[in-house]
Amino acid sequence: MIQYNGLTLAYLGDAIYEVYIREFLLVEGYTKVDKLHKKAITYTSAKGQKKALDKIFDLLTEKEINVFKRGRNASTDRKPRNTDLATYKQATGFEALIGFLYLNNELERLEELINIIKKWERFILIFF
Numbered sequence: 001m002i003q004y005n006g007l008t009l010a011y012l013g014d015a016i017y018e019v020y021i022r023e024f025l026l027v028e029g030y031t032k033v034d035k036l037h038k039k040a041i042t043y044t045s046a047k048g049q050k051k052a053l054d055k056i057f058d059l060l061t062e063k064e065i066n067v068f069k070r071g072r073n074a075s076t077d078r079k080p081r082n083t084d085l086a087t088y089k090q091a092t093g094f095e096a097l098i099g100f101l102y103l104n105n106e107l108e109r110l111e112e113l114i115n116i117i118k119k120w121e122r123f124i125l126i127f128f
Contacts, residue, residue, distance in 0.1 A: 046091035
């Protein structure tokens with residue numbers, strides 16, 4: 001398999017995570033596109049991804065942490081919007097991890113981590 005850099009993994013991981021979140025919101029009963037979009041942003045923004053990362057970080061393997069760090073430490077000319085640089089980098093590392101698991105066909109592990117995040121997100125939807 002090709003060895004992708006952290007930003008390339010993050011590019012794919014961002015899209016994969018977006019699909020999981022959109023499906024999750026539909027299952028939770030959101031059907032109006034405007035409401036879906038606004039709700040999705042709370043989870044797929046850098047701040048939302050950082051919160052998701054916080055829920056799974058302690059469960060990551062050494063290999064997964066290395067992939068996360070590869071994404072987090074990737075050099076980019078992009079400047080974060082609506083968040084600080086540290087949160088942006090953490091979110092990029094999270095996206096790289098999602099992309100890595102997907103590309104390596106580690107779908108069971110990807111689903112396991114996503115389900116932990118969805119469980120936390122379901123809690124947030126109910127109580128906030």
